[in-house]
Amino acid sequence: MSKIFSFGFWNSIARLILRNRLVIILIILGLTVFLASQWKNMRFSFTEANLLPDDHPINLKYQDFLDKFGEEGNLIVIGVKDSSLFTPEKFSAWNKLNNDLKEYSEVDYVISVGDLKTLKKFEDPKRFEMVPFFKEKDLDKQELAKYEDSLFNSLPFYKNLVYSPHSNTIQSALYLNKEIVNSKERKDFVLQELVPLIENFEETNDLELKVSGMPYIRTLNSQNIIDEIGLFIVAALAVTSLIFFFFFRSIRATLISMLTVCIGVMWAFGVIGLLHYEITVLTALIPPLIIVIGIPNCIFLINKYQQEIQNHGNQAKSLQRVITKVGNATLMTNITTASGFATFILTDSKLLTEFGIVASINIVAIFILSLLIIPIIYSYMYIPKDKHLKHLNKVWINGIVNWMEKMVKHHRISIYIVSISLLVISIIGIYTIRISGSLLEDMPQEAAFFEDIKFFEEEFDGIMPLEILVDTKRPKGVLKLSTLKRIEKLENLVAEVPELSEPLSVTRLVKYSKQAYYNDNPKYYQLPSSQERNFIMPYAKSLSSGEGMLNSYVDSTGRYARITTFMKDIGTDKMERIEENLWPQINKIFPEERYDVTMTGKALIFQKGTNYLVKNLVISLSLAILLIAIFMAWMFRSFRMILISLVPNLLPLLVTAGMMGFLGVPIKPSTILVFSIAFGISVDDTIHFLAKYRQELKANNWKIKRSVYAALRETGLSMFYTSIVLFFGFSVFMISSFGGTVALGGLVSATLLFAMLSNLLLLPSLLLSLERNIANKKVLKEPAMKIIESEEDEEEIRKEEEQHSDKA
Template sequence: MLKLFSKNFWHVTARLILRNKIGILIVILGTTIFFSTQWDKMRMSYTEANLLPDDHEATIVYDHFLKIFGEEGNIIVLGVKDSSLYSVEKLNAWNRLSDSFKKDPEVEAVISLKDLQKLEKDTKDEKFVLEPFITDSLASEAQINKLEDELFNQYPFYDNFLFNKKTKTLRSIIYLKKDIVNTEVRKDFVLNKLSPKIDAFQQKYNLDVHVSGMPYIRTLNSKSIVDEIGFFVAAALLVTSFIFFFFFRSMRATLVSLVVVCIGVMWTLGIIGLLNYEITVLTALIPPLIIVIGIPNCIFLINKYQHEVKKHGNKIKSLQRVITKIGNATLMTNVTTASGFATFIITQSKLLKEFGVVASLSILSIFVLCILVIPIIYSFLPLPKDRHLEHLNRRWIGGFVDWMERMVRHKRITIYSIALVLLIASMIGMYQIKVSGSLIDDMPQKTEFYKDIQFFEKEFNGIMPLEVMVDTKRKKGVMKLSTLKRMDELEELIDETPQLSKPISVVDLVKYSKQAYYNGNPKFYQLPTSYENSFILSYAKNSTSDVNLLKNFVDSTGQYARITTFMKDIGTDKMERIEENLQQKITKLFPKNRYNVVLTGKALVFQKGTKYLIKNLVLSLSLAIFLIALFMAYMFRSFRMIVISLIPNLLPLLVTAGLMGYLGVPLKPSTILVFSIAFGISVDDTIHFLAKYRQELQQNHWKIKTSVYGALRETGVSMFYTSIVLFFGFSVFTISSFGGTVALGALVSITLLFAMLSNLLLLPSLLLSLERSIANKEVLREPSINIIPDEDDEEEDEDDNSEKLS
C-alpha cells in the first residue's frame, strides 16, 4: 500500500510541477522576497553563547553572581610596552588619550596613570584622604623618575594593576557602563570611537598600543564572523560551480545550479532573521553549507535528466522521470542529512539548538527548491546538445568505476585488511584526543586583537575573568578580620598559580589602608592585627566615599565579596586542575556552616559548557545513528542490511576521531559538529547504493554478484561526483581565520572522502561476502518505499503522462 502511495505521489507531484510552472515560480519569487525582508532582523552576537542549559548549576551560580555584582566583562584595557613612552611629551599624551574616553557616554570610568592616587592619613580629622600622584601634567624628566620610583617600589597596591614593574609595561583601564556591554552600543563605541582615537595616537607618537578586554574581543570577533559570511558564500559558489562545470562542461547546467543554491542561501538568511536568531560562529557556516549540500542535489537531478535525454530524447518524459525516479531518493537523502543536523536540537545548548534548527530547515528548503526549480527551468530550455552529454561517456570515469569493480571482485581481503588497520589505528588515536574549553581558542589567530590577547597574557597573565564569590551569610560579614584573613590566604594560592593574574579584592584595600596609616611605608602593606583593626577601621569610617577604591568588590549589604583574577588561555585539563586546587583550599579555609564560596566567571562557564557538549555529542550522534537505522529498517525490512549499511559509515567517523588525536585537534564546540554532520551526509551514498542494489536484485532474479556490480556501475559516477563536490566544498572552510572553522572544514572533508571510498569498496565487499545470508527474499523483504522506482512499472504511465503534458 505504501509503495503504491509513494509511486502515485511522485507521479502526481511531477504532473503538478510541470503543469503549474508559472504559478510555482511566482510562489518561489514571493517566498524569496518575503525572506529577504527578514534579513534586517539578523543580529550580531554580543555575548559568548552559553553552552550550558539555564538550569545547570554553573549557569545558576553565574547568574546569581551577575545579579549581585553586575556584568563582569565590562573592562577594556590599553597597554604600551615601549621605553620611549616615559618621556614628558609621550606620557602626557598617553594621559590625555585616557582622559578623552571619560567624555564618552558609554564609559562609566577610566583609570590611567594620571588617575592613580595615594591613600594618606589625615591625623587632624582622623580619616584617610586621597592625593593624586600627578596634580596636572608632567613637566620634567625628574618628575617622571620620581613617579616611577613611587609606583614601582613604594605602592604594591597598584603593582600588576596598571603596570608591570619588571617590564615597565603601562596600561589604562576603561570601564564601560554595564547596561550597554551586551548591546549594539558597545559595537559603535569600539569601532567608531575607541579604534579611531587609538589609531590616531599610534600614528602621531609612533607607539604600538595594544587593546584587549572582553567587550573589545567580543566586538571584533563578531565583526570577523559577519565579514566571513559573504567571503565563504562567494568562495563556496566559486569552488562548487567550477567543479560542477568541470564535470558537466555545460555553462547552462552550472548557471541553473547556481540560481538554485543562491535562492537557498537567501532563504537560509531569511530563516535566521525570521526566527530572530543571532549570527554566531556556527550559524555563519550555514549559508555556505547550503551551497555545498545543494550542489550534489543538482548533480543527481541534472545527471538523471541528461541520462534520460540521451536514452530517448523526449524532454517532458525526461523531466517527469527526474521527479518520479530521483525525487524520492533525493528526499530521503536530504531527510537523513537534515536529521544529522536536527539532533543538535536536543542538546539543550542554545548555540547548537539554533544551529540545528536553521540547518535542518535550510536543507529541507534546498531540496524543495531543487525538485521544483530545476525541472521547471529545463522545461523552458531546449534539449541539451551532444557536447553537453559527452561527460556521460568519459573514459577516466569509466576507468574509475572499473578500478572499483576490480577491487571489489578480486581484492576484498585487501579492503578488509586496510579497514581493520584503520580501525585499530583510529582506536589508538581516539585515546589521545584532548578537550578544549577555551573562550579564545576558536578566534582568528592572525588578527591584531588575538596578538594583543597574547601580549596581555605575557605581561599581566591574561584577560579572561575568573571570579570567586564569598557569601558570609550575614550582613557586614565581609569586613570581619577572620573573613579577610581567609580571603587573603586564598589570594596567596591564586597569586602563586602561574596561569592566573594577581587577584584583586577588598583585602587589597584593607592592606593599603594599613600602609597609609603607617605613613605609606610599604613594609606595612598587610592585613592589620586585631589590635590595629579597630583604629584603622575608625579612620576608614570617617573617610569620604571616594576613598572606597574597590567598592565594586563588596555588595551594598557587606554580605558578599568577590575576588577577581584573570586567567591565561589554557587547556581544559589545566583549568580543571586549577579549579580542583582552588576548591580544596576553599573547603579548607571556609567552613560551610559559615560561608558559601563558589568559583564562577565567563571563562569557567564556557569550559564547563564544552564538557557538557561533549557528553551531548554521544547522545546526538547515537540519536542520528538510531534514526537512520530506523529509516533503513523501514526501507529495507532487514536487520542484517541495517548492520551492513552502518559499518561503512561508522568507520570514517572513527578514522576522523583517530586523526584528531594524532594531529592534536581538540574536541571543542566547533569540532564536535563534525561527527553528526559527516554521518548525516555520508549515509546518503549508502542509501543511493542500496536502493539501486535492491532494484538490481529484483531485475536479476536475486543474483547477488550481478546486482552488486550493476549497482556499483550505476551509482559509482554520481557518488564520485557528489563526494568530490562535498570534499572541495567543505575544504572552503579551511581558508577561514577561525581555527575551529578550519578544523571543521578539514575534518568533514576527510571524513566524506573516506565515506565515499568506504561506500564504494567496503559496502559492496560486505554484500558479496555475506551473499548467502542476504540472498533470499525472506532476509531482504520487499521495501516499504521504493526509493528508485522500477523501470517497467512506470514506463507505460510515463508515456501517457508525457503525451498529456506535451
C-alpha cells in the first residue's frame, strides 16, 4: 500500500503539473509580483546584533543602564595627528569644521579644542565658571603654540577626551542626538552629511582625518553589507551558471536553471519583506544561498530528463518520470537541508531565529519552484538534441567513478586508515579552538574605517564603550567623598589594564574643581580631602556649566554613578580573563552589602552573546542530528542504518572543526553556522546513495557487492555534479570583505568537499564491511517511503492497483 500511495501520489502531482501548466505559470507569476511588492518592507539593521534573548539577565541589566543614562553608543570621534594643526590657517579651518557640525540637528553638542572651556574660580560671590580656553579668536603661531603646551600639560581633565595621552593627537567628540542613534536618520547623516564634509575638509586643507565611534562604524559596516548583497548574487549566478554550462553544455538548460533560481531570489527578498525582518549580516546571505542550494535541484531534474530522453525519446513520458522519480528524492533532500537551517529557530537569539525561518522557508520554496518551472518550460520546448546529451557519457566523469569503485573494491583498509587518522588529528585540533566574541573582528579589515579604529585604539586606548554602573543604594550617595574615593580606586584599577582606556566619570569634574580652586595648578588635579571639600563646596554649588558632565555620569537622584571606559578589539577569552581579575577587586572596593556594581555595554553584551550562542547552537545541532537520524531510521525502517548514514556526515564536521583549530579560525556567530548548514546539505548525498542502494539490493536479489557498486555508479555522477556546484557556490562568499563571511564560505565549501568524498568512499566501504550485521535483508526491511521508483516497482504497483480495483 505504501508503494501504491507513493507512486500514486507523485503520479497525481505529475499529471496536475503537466495538465495545468498555464495556471501554474500564472500562479507563480502572481506570487512573484506579490512578493516583489513586499520588498518595500525590507529594512537594513541599524543596531548591533543582539545575540541574547530580550529577557536574559545581562540584557535586562543593560536596559536598566539605558533607562538611567540613555543610549551609550552616540559618540563619534574625529581625530587628527598632524603637527601643523596648531598653525593659524589650519587651526581656523579645524574650528570651522567643528562649528559646522554643531549646526546639524542630528548633533547634540561637540567638544573640540577650538571651543574648550576651563574652570575658573571667582571670589565675589564664591563660584566656579567655565570660561573659554582661547581668549581670542585670531591667534598667531606663537600664541597657538603656547595654548598647545597648556592643553597637553595643564588640563588633565581633557585627557582622552580632546587629546591623546600618547602623542599630540587631537580629537573632537561629536555626540549625536540619542533619539536617532538606532534609526535611518543616523545613516543618512553619516553617509550624506558627515562623510562628504570630512572628505572636502581633507582635500581643501591637506590634513588627514580619522573618524570612528560606534554610530560611524555601524553605519559604514551596514553599508558594506548592502553593497555585498548584489555582489554575492551576481557572483553566485556567474559561478553556478558557468559550472552548470560546463557540465551540461546547453545554453537553454543553463538559462532555465538561472531563471528558476532568480525567481527564488526574488521570493527570498519578498519573504524577508513580508515578515518585516531586518537585513543583517546573516539574512544578507540567504539570496545567494538560495542560488547555491537551488542549482543542485535543477541538476537532478534536468539530468534525469535528459537520461529519460536518451533512453526512449518520449518527451511526455520523460517529464512525467522526472516529477515522479526525482520529485520524491529532491523533496527528502530539501527537507533535510531545510532542517539544518531550521535548527537555528530553536535558539533564543532573534538574529538566528529570523535567519532560520527565512532560510528554511525559501529552501522549500526553491524546491517547489524547481519542480514546477523546469518540467513546464521543457514541455513547451523541443526535445534536447544529441549534442545536449553528450555529457551523460563523458569519459573523464566515468574515470572518476571508476576510480571511486576501485578504491572501495580494493583499498577499503586504506580508506579506514585515512578516516581514522583524520578523526584523531581533528580531535587534537578541536582542543585548540578558541571562542571569539569581538564586535569588530568580522568587519572589513581592508576598509578605511577599520584602519581608523586601529588608530584610535593606539592613540586613545579603545573605541568600544564598556560601562560600569555603581548603585550606592541611597540618594546623593555618589557625591559623598567616600564613594568618590572608591570610584577613583576602581578607575585606577581599570587604567592598569592594557586593553582598557583611562575611565571617564564624575571624579574628573570633582578633581578639576580642586585644580581650579588652587588657581589651575595641574598638580592639584585630585580628589579633595574632607577639609578641602568644605572650602570647595561653596564654589562648586554655583557650578552650572559642569552639569552636562554631572548629568552624563550621575543620575538625577545622585544614587547611581556611571564609569565609562573604552575597550580595544579583544576577544571573549581575553575579556573573560580581565573580568575574572577585576571582579574580586571590585567587590573589595565596593562591598556587596553597601553597593551594587554592574558591568555592561554593547561590546560586552556581544561577547556574552557569543558564549550563549555557542551553547545554544551545540544543542540545536545535536537536535538536528537526532531528528535527521530518526528520519533516516524511519525512512529505511532500520535503526542500524543510523550508523551508516551518520558516520560519513559527522566525520566531515569533525575534520572542519579540527581545521578551525589548526588554522586559528575561532568559534564565533558566523563560523558556528557552518556545522548546521553543512550537515543539512551533506546528508542529502547519503539519502540519494542509500535510496539507490536499497533499490539495487532488491533488483540484484540482495547481492551486497553488486548493489553497492551499481549504486555508486548510478549516484556518483549526480553527487559529483552537485558537490562541485555547492563547493564553488559557497566559495563565492570568500570574496566578501567580512571575515566571518569569508570563513563561513571557506569552511562550508571544505566540509561539503569532505562530505562528498566521505559519502562516495567511506559510506560504500562501510556497507560492504558491515553487510552481515547491517546491510542485509533482515535489517533493511521495506522502506516506509519509496524515494526512488524503479521500472519494476512501477509494474508491480500497477498490478497491485489493478488487483485492488478488481476487488473493489
